[in-house]
Amino acid sequence: MSRPLTLAVVNSKGGVGKTTTAVALAEVLAEEGPAALVDLDRQGSATMWHQLATEAGTPMGAELVHDLDPMPNTARVIDTPPGDTDAIRAAMSAADLVIVPSPPGLLDLRRVGPTLTAAGRAGTPGVVLLSMVAARSADVPAAREVLDTVGLPTLDASIPRLVAITRAAGGPLSFALLDPWRAVLAEALELLDEINPKGNR
Numbered sequence: 001m002s003r004p005l006t007l008a009v010v011n012s013k014g015g016v017g018k019t020t021t022a023v024a025l026a027e028v029l030a031e032e033g034p035a036a037l038v039d040l041d042r043q044g045s046a047t048m049w050h051q052l053a054t055e056a057g058t059p060m061g062a063e064l065v066h067d068l069d070p071m072p073n074t075a076r077v078i079d080t081p082p083g084d085t086d087a088i089r090a091a092m093s094a095a096d097l098v099i100v101p102s103p104p105g106l107l108d109l110r111r112v113g114p115t116l117t118a119a120g121r122a123g124t125p126g127v128v129l130l131s132m133v134a135a136r137s138a139d140v141p142a143a144r145e146v147l148d149t150v151g152l153p154t155l156d157a158s159i160p161r162l163v164a165i166t167r168a169a170g171g172p173l174s175f176a177l178l179d180p181w182r183a184v185l186a187e188a189l190e191l192l193d194e195i196n197p198k199g200n201r
Contacts, residue, residue, distance in 0.1 A: 004071070005029070007188065008078040010088055010126075011102060012120070013111050017159060019045040021101045022079035023060070023183040024173055029043035030061030034074040037062040040091060041081040052170040054119035060172070068094045092119050096186055098126035101159070104133060104143035116152055125195055129184060130158040153191075157183035 022037060023046055029035035037060070039046040050064040063074070068090055078091040092098050098119040102108045112128050121124035124137040128147055133140055140158070147154045159165075159180050168177060 004073060004075040005097075005189075005192075006076045006078065006095045008080060008098045008124070009101065010091065010098050010101055010115055011111060012088075012115060013108065014082045016062075016103055016108065017101045018082075019049070020080050020165065020180065021099065021131060021159065021184075022046055022131065023049055023062075023078050024178055025099075025185060026062035026077040027060060028178055028181050028185050029075040029077065030075045030098050032075075032180065035062040036065050036071055036074050036076045038065050038068065038076050038078040038085075038091075040066070040068075040083070041079055042089045043081070044077075050169050053172055056171060058172040067169040082170060086132040088118070089122060092122035092124050092126075096123050097192055099129050099155075099184070100190065101129045101131040104130050104137060104139035106139075106143070106182075108147065109143060109146060112147070112152060113150065114151070124138055125191070127188070127191060128152055128154040130154065132161040133158045134161050149201075150171050155184060155187050157187050159184070 007025060009018050011018050026035050026037035037046055037050060047064060050060055053060050080088050080091045100112050100115045102112050116126040128145060130140060144154060164177060
């Protein structure tokens with residue numbers, strides 16, 4: 001019997017769009033039904049974003065929680081801390097899929113492989129999401145070639161580097177701004193269906 005989806009957004013490096021991706025995916029899931037944003041990062045960026053949105057009178061659709069206790073009938077997106085291996089391991093173990101956001105620069109991509117290896121050790125599939133992608137960036141084809149060469153699964157969807165997304169931090173993400181993450185979620189669900197065609201997560 002299937003249970004609600006849980007996604008863990010993980011990268012050992014900060015500044016890669018991890019919290020933005022976690023917040024956005026939680027909001028996309030909340031469009032379809034009950035959803036929770038799980039903030040395990042002691043820096044509390046996701047928590048602050050959630051609180052500021054509430055104070056501004058534009059509350060988020062996803063509930064905010066700070067632990068991995070089971071939530072029946074509620075999809076979850078986990079925002080993980082960059083350096084807390086115990087929290088990352090717990091998040092990976094609780095998730096159906098680990099999403100690793102990374103800018104397409106080669107130095108950023110060096111951290112992706114170990115993260116996906118850790119997800120595999122936790123028994124959870126993982127996939128790379130290219131984030132903070134500049135328009136017409138030559139880094140993207142090069143990044144995809146490198147990731148393909150070393151056999152690291154990568155989503156076709158990517159997250160653009162937009163001023164509007166940066167300015168949205170701490171406030172609501174508009175319907176249009178969420179479009180890139182709708183594509184991410186749709187592709188993630190397709191990937192999970194391929195891994196487990198019976199839908200038993």
